[in-house]
Amino acid sequence: MKKIIIFFIFICAFHCPILAQIIQVQVLSEKNQPLPYSQVYQKKSGLSVLTDVNGMADISQFDKNESLEIRQLGYNKKKISFTELAALNFKVVLILADQMMNELVVSGNRWEQQSKEIPAKIESIKAAEINFQNPQTAADLLQLANHVYIQKSQMGGGSPMIRGFATNRLLLVVDGVRMNNAIFRSGNIQNVISIDAQNIEETEVLFGPGSVLYGSDAIGGVMDFHTLSPHFNEEFKVEGLVNTRFSSANQEKSGHADVQLSWKKWASISSFSYSNYSDLKMGKNGPQEYLRDSFQTTLNGIDTTLINPEPELQKRTAYSQFNMMQKIAYQPNKSNTIQYAFHYGKSSDIPRYDRLTEKSNDQYKNAEWYYGPQIWQMQQLKWTLTDTTQLYDHLKLNLSYQYFEESRNDRRYQSNILRNRTERVNAYTATIDFDKKLSKKTDLFYGAEYWLNKVNSKGIEKNINNENSSPIQSRYPNNSIMDSYGLYTLLKWKISPKLITNTALRFSHFRIDAPLNSDFFNFPIERAELSKGALNGSIGAVYLPLPTVKLYSNLSTGFRAPNIDDVGKVFDSEPGIVIVPNADLAPEYAYSADLGTTFSIQNQLKFDVSIFYTYLNNALARRDFHLNGEDSIMYDGTLSKVEAIQNIGFAEVYGVQVSAVWNLNPFKISGAYNWQQGIETDDNELTNVPLRHVPPSYGNAHVTYSNNGFKFDLYTLFNGEISFAQLAPSERNKAYIYATDDRGNPYSPSWITLNLKSEYRWKNGLSAQFGVENITNKLYRPYSSGISAVGRNFIIGMNWSF
Template sequence: MRKIAIALLANVAGLWVHAQETVSDSALKELSEVVISASKFPEKKLNVAQRIDVISSKYISRVNAQNTGDLLINTGNVFVQKSQQGGSSPVIRGFEASRVLLVVDGVRLNNLIYRSGHLQNAITVDQNMLSSMEVLYGPASTIYGSDALGGVVHFRTKDPVLSTNNTTLVKGSGFARYSSANNEKTIHEDINLGWKKFAWLQSYTYSDFGDMKMGANYPSAYPTFGRRDSFVTRMNGIDTVLKNANPQVQKFSGYKQWDILQKLLFKQSDNVTHILNVQYSNTTNVPRYDRLQDKRNGTLRFAEWYYGPQERLLTAYELRIAKAGRFDNINLNLNYQEIEESRYTRDYRRYDRLDGRVENVNVAGFVLDSRKIWNNNELTIGIDGQYNTLQSTASRVNINTGASTKLDTRYPNGKNNQLNAGLFAQHVHKFKNKKLMLNDGLRVQTSRLLSTITDNSFFNLPFTKIEQKNTTVTGNVGLVYLPASGSKLSVNIASGFRAPNVDDLAKIFESSTAARQVVVPNNNIKPERTYNIDLGISQNIGKNIRIEASTFYTWFRNALVKAPYRLNGQDSILYNGVLSQVLANSNANKAYLFGVSGAVYATVANYITFSSQINFTRGRFQTDNTKNSSVYEKQANGSYALVSKKVSSKPLDHIPPVFGKTSISYQKEKLFAEIFALYNGWKKLDQYNADGEDNAQYATADGMPGWVTFNLRTSYSFKPVTLQFSIENIFDRNYRYFASGFSAPGRNFILAVRVEF
C-alpha cells in the first residue's frame, strides 16, 4: 500500500481530471485535435462538452500492446477485466459489457447476445490497423442509441491512401514482436496501393500466445494467491490431475488469433468517395482459464472449458458526399456482420458429456448521417437501424464413442430476432463571443424483440414466447466556456438507455460454480435508463503545466441485476447435476454511481515530460429494506462470508477500485524512453456484489489486493526501421485486476522490430 500511496501522490493532490491527451502528444497544446465520435463528423475537442479521449495511431504503435484491452489499460483512464488471456472487457465509469458500446468504423459491434457479465469481443479488432481510437465517457445514446450507458469505445481503422500524382503510390509497414511472459510471437504486414482515383489497403496480423506466466513476487499476506498448483490432462484416455511443475505458469491459457482487413477506395469526384470495408477476425479455441480453476468436492471440476473459435466477419459499404445540395456532408453506411461464438465444457472424468453450445448471429445495419453548417450553427441529423438474428444450438457428445444427444441451448432454440431503429439530431451553437458553445441533441428509438422456445422439455418454462416493444426518448445538453486561451470549463447533462436483448431476457446459464447459482429467463423486464451530469475543467498553468479535472454523477433507473427468483414455484433447480439457487434478471428500483478523475501534464525539462492520472468510481443500488439481500459480511476470524441480511443498499457490480498511471518520458530525435507505473487500489470483499459478476471466488478472503507495477518502454528509429524494447512489471509483482480470474503477466520482456516503406 505504501508504494500505491506514493504513486497516487504523484498525481498532485486535488487535481481531478477531464479528457486526457495521450502521452505521445503534447498535453500542453490547445485542445484542437479533431474527434468524430461525438458528432459523427469532424469536430474540435475544444467545442465538445462530453469528456473524450483521443488515442492516436502513433501512440498505439508506441504502446505496442498485445490487444486493444491492453492498449486501453495503458491510457490509465479505462479499467479492463480479464477472465482469460483471450479476453478484455472494458469498464467505463462502472459500466461494462453490454452497457458499454463498441463501434468500429461507425458500425455497432454490440448485438442481441452481448451479455452484462464480461465480454472479450473488443479483442476482435486489430489495434495494429487503427488510425485512432476514441473513448467517450458517459451516456452517448443520443448519437449511438441503445447500450451507450457508460460510454463508447470507437475504433477507427486506416483508410486507403490515393496517389497525388500519376505514379502508383506503394507504401506499407510490418513488424514482428516477441514477449517472454507468454512466449508470444506476433507478425503483421500491411500494404497500400494508391492511384489517382483508386486505392487498395490490405493487412494481416497473426499472433501465437503461449501459457501466461504470472509474477513470482506475491503479496505478503497471500503467498499462494493465484498459483496454478495442478491441472487436468488426459493420460491413456483417462482424466488425470497432475502437479504443475511451475505454479506461476497458467496452464491452458494460450491461444492463437489472426486478423485480416481489406479496404477498397474509389474517389468518384472531389466530393464523392466510395469505400468497401471487409474485416475478419478468428481464433483457435480459447481456454476459459478462470473456470479451469474451479473445484468441486476438493477436486478440479472441469476437465475442459473453452470458447470455440471466436469468429467475426464485417462487410460494409460507405458513401461519403461533401456539398450535397443543402447539406455540407452526407455519409451512408450499409453493413452486414456474421458472428459465431461457442462454449464447450466437460466435467472431470465425465467422458459422456462434452457439452457444446454454439451461437450464430447475423446483423444487417445501416447508418445515414448528414450535417448542415450555417452562421454559428452545426446540425447533424441521422437515422440508423440494425436487424439481429440468432440461431442457438447445443449438443452433448460422448468423447469415447462419438455419440451425440440433445442438450439445452444457452438461448431459446426457436426464432430469435431484434430490430433497433432510431432518429437523432445533434446541434452545436458557437456564440458570437467565441467563448461559449452549446451542445444539444435528441433521439427517438424503437426496439422490437421476438424470442421463441421450440423445445421446452428441458426446463418446462411457464412461457414459450417472449416479445418486447420499447420506444425510448433520450437527449443531451451541454455548455462549454473558454474564459481564456488554454482554459476550458464544461458541463454536460445527458440521458442514456439500453433496451433488453435476448441475453437479458432469455438466457439460461450457470452464474457461479462456487455459490451454485443458475440464471433463468424473466420476460418481465424494462429498458435500463441513466441520467448523468458531468463537470469538467482543463487549465494551462504557464507554458509547461496543464491540469484537467472532471466529476460525474449518474442516476441509474431500472438497473438490471441478478436477484433471487422462483421458477415454477421453486427457488432451486437441478442444473448440470447440481442443486442450484435460481436467479433471474430483475429491474432494481434505483441505483446511483459517481466518480472523480484527475490528471496533470508537465514539461519538466528539455525533451522530458511528466503525466499522471487517477480515477475513482463508486456505485450502489437501493434495495427494499424489508427483504433479505445477499451481502458479504466480515466474520470474527477476519474472513468474509456470504450472508443474507436486511439492507437498504448494496454495491453495484463492475465498479473498479481506484486506478491510474504515472509516467515520465524522454524523446529526442530518434530515441524515445518512458518509465511508468500502473496501479490499482484495494477492492475489499464487502464492496463486492454477491449476486453479480464481481467473481469473489477468484479473489483473496479479503478481496482483491491493491498493486503497483513499474515498467520501461523504449524505441529507437533509423528509417525505415524502428526497434522497440520494453520491460513490463519490472519487479515481477503477482497481481490480478478486480473481478478477474486470470493473473496478469509477471516480468515481461518485449522486443519488436518495425519496418515502414
C-alpha cells in the same frame, strides 16, 4: 588532352545536378495525414519552401549545417536539424498548437469536430502511441487510455470498465458501426479482442452516456475504433509496414504486415496479423492463492491432476489469433468518396482459466472449459458526400453486415460428457448522418439508424468415449430476432466565441421476438416478446474564458434496451445458479451529470479534471426468481438456484478523473488518477450493495524521453484495494479468483508495477523496440479478474515502414 578535360567538364555540368542527391521532407499531422502548404524555412540562408498537397518539400538546396524551422497555421513550430531529420526518415509530425484544446474527434457528434467545442470528456489514443506501446490485443490497447479499466477471466480476453459500467452498458464502435449485438451479456465479455490492435489508426473513448448519438448500450461510454484507411495520391504510390514482436512471459510470437496502394481516384489497403501465445507466466511476489500449484489433464483417457513444477506458469491459458482487413476506396471527385471494407478475425479455442481453477473438496470441478473459436466478420460500404444543399452540407451513409460466432464447451472432471453450446449472430446495420451549417453560429447534425440481429443457438452434449451426441438446452432461444430503429438530432449554437451549447434528442424503438424451447424446461410462455420505445436527450455547454482554458458541463440521459441475453438466456452464470428467461422487462435509463475543465499553461503544463454522477433507474440485474413456482431446478445434472434478469430498482455511480501532462522537451511527465464509488439498491429488499463493475482507485505515472529517433517511457501502474465489505455479492461468491484476507474472506489487494518501453528509429524506416513489463515481478490480479497479470516480461519488436 585539353579536349578530353573540356569534354569531362561538359559532361559533369549537365549530369552532376541530375546525379546529385534529392532530399525531400514530408510534414504530417498526428493522424499521419499530409499537411500541405507548410513552410520549411532557414533563417540564416533565407531559403524557404512550401510543402505540396502530399506534405512534401524539396530541401536539397538547404544548408545541411543549419537547423530547419517548419511552420503551419494552428500547429506548434518545429525546429529540427538535418541529423534529426535523417533519424526520422525525413518525416516530421507537427503537434496542434494546443493539442488538448484543438484536437479533432469524431465520437462527440459522429462528425469530425474540435474537442474544445464538445461538452463531454473524450480521450484519444493516437497511432504514434499505439505503435510505441505495441499492445498485444485491442483490450490491452484500451488500457493506454488513462480512464479505462480492463478485467480478464482468461488470457484471450479483456472486458473494459468505464465509470462503473461494463459489458452491455458500454458500446463498441468500429469505423462508425456498432459492434454490440443482441447477445452481449452483463457478465464479462471479450469481443473486443476480435479487433486487430495492429490495424488501429486511432481510438476515441467518449465518457458518459452516448445514447443520443449511438442508441442503446452507450450508458457508461463509447469506445470508437478507427482502423487504417486508404488515402489518395496524385501519382501511384506504394507504402507499407511489417513488424514482429516477441514477449517472454507467454512466449508470444506475433507478426503483422500491411500494404497501401494509392492513386488519384483509387486507393487500397491490405492488412494481415497473426499471434500465437503459450501459457502465461505470472509474477512471484504476491498472494500465494493465485499460484497454479497443480493442473488437470487427460492421460490415457482418464482425467488426472498433476503437480505443476512451475506454479507461476498458468497452465492452460494458451491460444492464437488471426486477423485480416481489406479496404478499397474510390474518389471520383474531392467531394465524393465510396469505400468498401472487409474485416475478419478468428481465434483458436480459448481456455476459460478461472473455471479451470475452480475446486470443490480439493478436486477440480471441470476437466475442460473453453470458448470455441471466436469469429468476427464485418463487411462495410460507406459513402461520404460533400454538397451544399438546403438539407445538408455533408452526408454519410454507412451500410454493414457482421457475423459473430462463439461457443462454450465444458466437461466435468472425470465425466465423459462434453457439452457444447454454439451461438451465431447475423447483424445488419444501416445509418445515415447529415450535418448542416444553418448560420455562422449554428450547426445542425441529424440522422437515422436501423439495425437487425438474427440469433441462432444450439446445444449438444457428446460422449467423448463413443462420440454419441444428443441435443441439450441451448443458451439462447434459437431463431430469435431483435431489431431497432432510431432518429436523432443535435444542435450546436455558438452564442459567442467563448460560449457554445450543444442540445440533442433521440427517439429509439426496439423489438424482440424469441421463441422458447420447452423440450427441456416447461416454460410458462411460448415466446418472449418485447416492443418498446425510448426517448433520451442531452444539454451541455462549453465556456472558453481563455484560448487555453475550457470549462464544460453536461446533463444527459442514456438507456439500454433489454436484449436477447436478458430476455431469453438459460445458462449457469456461476456454479449452482441458473438464469432463466424473463420477458417482463423494461429499458434501464441513466441520468448523468458531468462537470469538467481542461486547461494548459504556456503549452507546457496541461490539466484535465472531470467530476461525474450517474443515476441508473430500472437497473437490470440478476435476482432470485421462480420457474413454475420452483426456486431451484436441475440444470446440467446440478440442482441450481433459479435467477433471472429483472428491473430491480436503481444504481448510483460517482467519481472523479484527473490527468496531467508536463512537457519539458525532450522530457514529458504525465499521469492520471481515477476514483469512483457505486451502489445498487433493490426496490423490494431496500438494501444497498456495492456495484459489481466499479473498480478500485487506479492510475498511472509516466516519464518519457524523446530525441533524435530515440524514445523511452518509464512508467508505473497502480491499483487500490477492494476489501471484502466492498465486494459486490456476486463477486463474494467467486472466492477462488481472489486473495484471502486475515479473516479468511476474499478481497482484491492493492498493487503497483514498474515498467519500461523504449524505441529507436533509423532513417531507413527501420525501428527496434525493447520493453520490460512488471520489472519487480509483482504477483497481482486486476480487480474481478480470474487470471493473474503478466509477471516480469521482456518484449522485443522490429518494425519496417516503406
